[in-house]
Amino acid sequence: MNIVSVLLVFIVAFLAGVEGILDEFEFHQPLVACTLIGLVTGNAVPCIILGGTLQLMALGWANIGAAVSPDAALASVASAIILVKGGQGEAGVASAIAVAIPLAVAGLFLTMVIRTVSVAVVHQMDAAAEKANFGAIEIWQYIAICLQGLRIAIPALALCFVSDTLVANALNSMPAWLTEGMSIGGGMVVAVGYALVINMMATAETWPFFAIGFALAAVSDLTLIALGTIAVSMALIYLKLSESGGVVAAGGQGGTGDPLGDILDDYE
Amino acid sequence: MADKKVQLSKADRWSVCLRSTFLQGSWNYERMQNGGWCYAMIPAIKRLYTTKEEQSAALKRHLEFFNTQPYVAAPILGVTLALEEDRANGAPVEDAAIQGVKVGMMGPLAGVGDPVFWFTARPILAALGASFALTGSILGPIIFFVFWNILRMAFLWYTQEFGYNVGTAITKNLSGGLLGKITKGASILGMFVLGALVERWVSINFVKVVSSVTAELEPGHFIDWANLPAGSEGIHQALSQYAGGVSLEQTVTAVTTLQDNLNSLIPGLMPLLLTLLCMRLLKKNISPIMIILALFVIGIVLHLPFIGLL
Numbered sequence: 001m002n003i004v005s006v007l008l009v010f011i012v013a014f015l016a017g018v019e020g021i022l023d024e025f026e027f028h029q030p031l032v033a034c035t036l037i038g039l040v041t042g043n044a045v046p047c048i049i050l051g052g053t054l055q056l057m058a059l060g061w062a063n064i065g066a067a068v069s070p071d072a073a074l075a076s077v078a079s080a081i082i083l084v085k086g087g088q089g090e091a092g093v094a095s096a097i098a099v100a101i102p103l104a105v106a107g108l109f110l111t112m113v114i115r116t117v118s119v120a121v122v123h124q125m126d127a128a129a130e131k132a133n134f135g136a137i138e139i140w141q142y143i144a145i146c147l148q149g150l151r152i153a154i155p156a157l158a159l160c161f162v163s164d165t166l167v168a169n170a171l172n173s174m175p176a177w178l179t180e181g182m183s184i185g186g187g188m189v190v191a192v193g194y195a196l197v198i199n200m201m202a203t204a205e206t207w208p209f210f211a212i213g214f215a216l217a218a219v220s221d222l223t224l225i226a227l228g229t230i231a232v233s234m235a236l237i238y239l240k241l242s243e244s245g246g247v248v249a250a251g252g253q254g255g256t257g258d259p260l261g262d263i264l265d266d267y268e
Numbered sequence: 269m270a271d272k273k274v275q276l277s278k279a280d281r282w283s284v285c286l287r288s289t290f291l292q293g294s295w296n297y298e299r300m301q302n303g304g305w306c307y308a309m310i311p312a313i314k315r316l317y318t319t320k321e322e323q324s325a326a327l328k329r330h331l332e333f334f335n336t337q338p339y340v341a342a343p344i345l346g347v348t349l350a351l352e353e354d355r356a357n358g359a360p361v362e363d364a365a366i367q368g369v370k371v372g373m374m375g376p377l378a379g380v381g382d383p384v385f386w387f388t389a390r391p392i393l394a395a396l397g398a399s400f401a402l403t404g405s406i407l408g409p410i411i412f413f414v415f416w417n418i419l420r421m422a423f424l425w426y427t428q429e430f431g432y433n434v435g436t437a438i439t440k441n442l443s444g445g446l447l448g449k450i451t452k453g454a455s456i457l458g459m460f461v462l463g464a465l466v467e468r469w470v471s472i473n474f475v476k477v478v479s480s481v482t483a484e485l486e487p488g489h490f491i492d493w494a495n496l497p498a499g500s501e502g503i504h505q506a507l508s509q510y511a512g513g514v515s516l517e518q519t520v521t522a523v524t525t526l527q528d529n530l531n532s533l534i535p536g537l538m539p540l541l542l543t544l545l546c547m548r549l550l551k552k553n554i555s556p557i558m559i560i561l562a563l564f565v566i567g568i569v570l571h572l573p574f575i576g577l578l
Binding site for chain 2: 018021022023024025026029031032035044045046048049051052053055056058059060061062063069070090101104105108115116118119121122125126128129130131132134137138140141142144145148177178180181182183184185186187188189190191192193194195196197198199201202203205206207209210211212213214215216217218225227228230231232234235236238239243
């Protein structure tokens with residue numbers, strides 16, 4: 001990698017680190033972070049594929065309350081750099097993902113450290129508030145943000161300077177049973193993300209929709225967009241029906257000018 | 269109140285909205301989003317209060333504990349701006365009232381914001397983007413990034429304005445119908461899509477061979493290589509026979525894997541069971557990281573040549 005690429009990688013990694021805490025622009029999502037690393041190093045296509053694959057695994061990774069999810073930022077930035085340095089192109093995606101998961105755990109640990117250090121930062125803000133010093137509060141806010149950025153940028157920079165052959169050798173020394181097994185595991189790990197999401201959303205009322213989605217997905221002719229259209233339509237129909245059902249119940253009688261509601265009411 | 273002394277201009281409110289992007293920047297284990305919240309409020313505090321004492325009191329007021337989903341902080345900011353404006357104009361708005369509104373709203377709104385954004389909007393958009401990205405198309409990341417940020421910025425600005433306009437009445441408004449409907453519709457949509465994703469994208473393929481039947485085919489059902497005409501004529505005949513469904517070899521082996529049997533039962537049954545198992549484990553407070561690592565170990569072990577189940 002030349003010096004310009006390294007500099008750009010540093011910037012991308014910094015942005016990913018910042019977003020890992022802010023959760024606003026979503027630079028830290030694998031889809032975006034891996035693609036950007038790919039673009040600045042001239043390896044767009046394999047990195048986009050890596051991003052897409054990692055993204056599917058990371059769908060349910062979210063920071064809820066004080067809990068911190070596995071760190072998508074370090075996982076995607078570092079695995080993309082390793083993919084680029086390994087020089088295997090698309091063939092290297094599986095082994096790059098194998099590296100990404102332990103890194104997601106390492107990144108989780110790093111952000112917890114910074115979140116603890118930030119306690120000291122807000123105490124500095126308290127002192128500045130005492131003197132109504134607006135500028136100082138702003139500066140401390142920026143310092144805290146930069147710490148989160150450097151959390152990813154520094155490891156990324158270090159990875160850039162480890163020799164290419166070292167990275168390539170380490171990857172090539174991985175036996176097939178391990179990388180193949182890891183990619184089989186990767187196919188299953190997606191379920192954890194979905195399980196997290198379902199646990200948050202599932203109610204007795206919404207389970208039937210899960211079942212319909214599951215059954216329809218087996219029809220391989222339906223694209224994701226078609227499935228989405230069906231889902232939106234059903235949600236609208238359901239809301240409309242439950243609303244009119246509510247009106248009938250509240251009125252205590254039929255004749256609401258909603259024939260379907262009346263029919264449904266008669267069946268009860 | 270038409271004769272307010274000081275009022276927040278649209279530019280002030282826009283500035284607060286932009287700064288709320290950094291809400292989580294100094295997220296800490298003590299008071300969580302307090303630093304970012306105070307940072308976002310600075311343009312308003314500067315506009316509304318002129319004396320050092322008032323400014324200092326306002327800054328301290330907004331360095332109290334705060335934590336919610338970062339996007340739904342926008343309507344809370346809106347309400348708080350309205351309250352601070354009233355207070356600066358002499359209305360008897362106590363510190364406790366402002367704190368009460370913030371704390372009272374952050375919990376319920378996070379309950380809406382987390383599932384709607386983190387577990388519905390982002391997974392759906394990201395899955396859409398990823399499906400393009402898997403084919404190496406840059407359209408995937410672009411779709412995700414552009415749509416997400418349009419959605420987010422629009423939400424931040426309009427809900428903050430909504431909060432500002434409705435002011436203290438917002439809490440009543442949230443318990444009304446519209447928000448409930450949006451939440452319910454979003455969770456129906458989300459569950460449907462999740463059902464589809466579990467079927468399509470959780471992959472477990474049992475390659476273990478359960479039966480392997482070898483059969484000798486009758487003449488005419490396989491290409492009789494020995495008796496083909498020579499040259500291109502022969503190639504033509506072989507290809508047209510093959511296209512007509514004639515077998516290449518006399519002996520064929522029909523291999524049935526465990527997966528074939530499972531697919532004839534219910535396609536996607538194993539992914540579904542795995543997902544249900546994960547939900548159960550998560551409910552028992554087993555950390556997602558542990559489950560993820562365990563699944564990798566299972567994948568590697570079951571793939572080992574002498575087991576060969578997966």
